[in-house]
Amino acid sequence: MNLVLGQADQLIDWAWVERNMSQIIDRTWEHLTLTGVSVGIGLVLSIALTVVVLRWRWTYAAITGFTGLLYTIPSLALFALLVPFTGLSATTAIIALTSYTLLILIRNIVAGIDGVPAAVKEAADGMGYTPRARFWRMEVPLALPVIVAGIRIATVTTVGLVTVTAVIGLGGYGFFILRGLNTFFWTQLIVGVVLSVVLATILDLILIGLQRVLSPWARGKV
Amino acid sequence: MIRLDGVSKHYPGAVLPAVDRLTLDVMRGEFVTLVGPSGCGKTTTLKMINRIIEPTGGSIFVDGVDALSVPAHQLRRSIGYVIQQIGLFPHRTIAQNIGTVPGLLGWDPARTRDRTAELIDVVGLESEMLDRYPAELSGGQQQRVGVARALAADPPVLLMDEPFGAVDPIVRGHLQREFLDLQRKLGKTVVFVTHDIDEAIFLGTRIAMLNTGGILEQYDTPEAILSEPANQFVEDFLGGERGLKRLALLPISSAEMVRGPMIDRTGTRTDAERTMAEHGVDWVGILDGKMLLGWVDRRDLVSPDLNGVEPRPFAVSLSPSSSLREALDAVVTGHARIAVVVEDGAYKGMLDLDGIAEEITE
Numbered sequence: 042m043n044l045v046l047g048q049a050d051q052l053i054d055w056a057w058v059e060r061n062m063s064q065i066i067d068r069t070w071e072h073l074t075l076t077g078v079s080v081g082i083g084l085v086l087s088i089a090l091t092v093v094v095l096r097w098r099w100t101y102a103a104i105t106g107f108t109g110l111l112y113t114i115p116s117l118a119l120f121a122l123l124v125p126f127t128g129l130s131a132t133t134a135i136i137a138l139t140s141y142t143l144l145i146l147i148r149n150i151v152a153g154i155d156g157v158p159a160a161v162k163e164a165a166d167g168m169g170y171t172p173r174a175r176f177w178r179m180e181v182p183l184a185l186p187v188i189v190a191g192i193r194i195a196t197v198t199t200v201g202l203v204t205v206t207a208v209i210g211l212g213g214y215g216f217f218i219l220r221g222l223n224t225f226f227w228t229q230l231i232v233g234v235v236l237s238v239v240l241a242t243i244l245d246l247i248l249i250g251l252q253r254v255l256s257p258w259a260r261g262k263v
Numbered sequence: 264m265i266r267l268d269g270v271s272k273h274y275p276g277a278v279l280p281a282v283d284r285l286t287l288d289v290m291r292g293e294f295v296t297l298v299g300p301s302g303c304g305k306t307t308t309l310k311m312i313n314r315i316i317e318p319t320g321g322s323i324f325v326d327g328v329d330a331l332s333v334p335a336h337q338l339r340r341s342i343g344y345v346i347q348q349i350g351l352f353p354h355r356t357i358a359q360n361i362g363t364v365p366g367l368l369g370w371d372p373a374r375t376r377d378r379t380a381e382l383i384d385v386v387g388l389e390s391e392m393l394d395r396y397p398a399e400l401s402g403g404q405q406q407r408v409g410v411a412r413a414l415a416a417d418p419p420v421l422l423m424d425e426p427f428g429a430v431d432p433i434v435r436g437h438l439q440r441e442f443l444d445l446q447r448k449l450g451k452t453v454v455f456v457t458h459d460i461d462e463a464i465f466l467g468t469r470i471a472m473l474n475t476g477g478i479l480e481q482y483d484t485p486e487a488i489l490s491e492p493a494n495q496f497v498e499d500f501l502g503g504e505r506g507l508k509r510l511a512l513l514p515i516s517s518a519e520m521v522r523g524p525m526i527d528r529t530g531t532r533t534d535a536e537r538t539m540a541e542h543g544v545d546w547v548g549i550l551d552g553k554m555l556l557g558w559v560d561r562r563d564l565v566s567p568d569l570n571g572v573e574p575r576p577f578a579v580s581l582s583p584s585s586s587l588r589e590a591l592d593a594v595v596t597g598h599a600r601i602a603v604v605v606e607d608g609a610y611k612g613m614l615d616l617d618g619i620a621e622e623i624t625e
Contacts, residue, residue, distance in 0.1 A: 158348070161350050161351075161353070163346060164351070164409075165350075167342075167350075167422075168339065168363045168412070169339035169340035170336060170367065182354045183354055258353055258355070
């Protein structure tokens, strides 16, 4: 028992945590903004690309092919590739992080819209909806659970990837992880990892809540 | 009310048209069933009326309006539409589903609410259902909502594409009867697609028999089609049991009933025995004035008068509006080999096999 407690005391230096509280808060903010901005821009771009896909279906293969290619590039390499153009900046981080959200988001938005039952669309037409009204009042609301599911995956993934931006001087909690690894000071490493996991979980829970609010009719289904 | 004038649908790339220059008139208040084998274009024909499928030739008039000259969405708001897959909007409550067309027409919300409450009752559902979502209802309940939704803005015309095809046979029977009553009460003009000839006969005031390629083989009342099929195709499609199907259309009141072995409860055992002997049976029906009490077996007659006997009820008793097919069923399944006909408890008479057979051969 003593041994375990002794180890734990060594692993987490609570005095360090107290001393660095303001920096932890700053890094939390950084982590949140990098995640939020990247997923936000990713969502806007994905919606735009989905509009293209829905109008010209043949573009779907090309768009998923390209975003799929982006998705395969190791994140470390992508940051390095961008640095000559955009420097060690938030822009570099956001471009890379955004590009990783595209595949997930586009796939889910298109799947959500495609998943609207044909009978619902035919009934909506038969009731006298114009095509535009049908899209906004039937297809979009019905696709929302699947779209939000995509946003959840993209958000959780991005929270994890933000830590890698520590290599270009950002990183949110990744800053602590990297410094912890370099200095063998485990408290920093553990604080970075634990907070990153906690943040991902909290954001996921918030999005689950949003999903339930947006689709009360689908409770227990998605 | 609805007029199809040389209407065609030719899909690009198809050799033969799905529907070829079809002309069909549906009068106000009529219930027309479109029936035929798959590929006969019955669904295509129906869906051209509200332009879910755009015709490639001919013209269509609905309530005097050239359907092809108005925007499709506007046309559809004045035509009720019910499909087999129901297509309720899953993200909207039952009340919102029913209020769909009133909403599109810009009705006042209070008026829509009143109308919705009225319709849920008309289709036989509880008003507690109004706040539920479609997924919480059974298939039969969902299709009742589908019918209510189609009736919401009180359209003069209803188009129905195999609306009862996806529910189980028992519920289907209920829905068919209830819908027929509803249609008669509301006087809607209905065009109804089915592949089930029995459903077409049961519901339709006229049946349009369609053959592959949308060719109209016969368009007439069920009675006329059953008694005089226009050609071999129609005869084949009607299948066997044409006589039985006709019986299903004829009410008992159209046949001649007999009084049968009946005596009043004030009679004696001697009266009962004489009546049985006259009819050559071993049972006798007991009346109390005009009311039918039941029947007694010869062995039940132990005392000189009838006061002590307990008449047994007839297993099946029919009303004059029941069909002759039901009467036939009662004859062949009942012990007494007859069908008793009763109206509000009063004895009307009975039918035996000979009486029914006479109607078939007529």
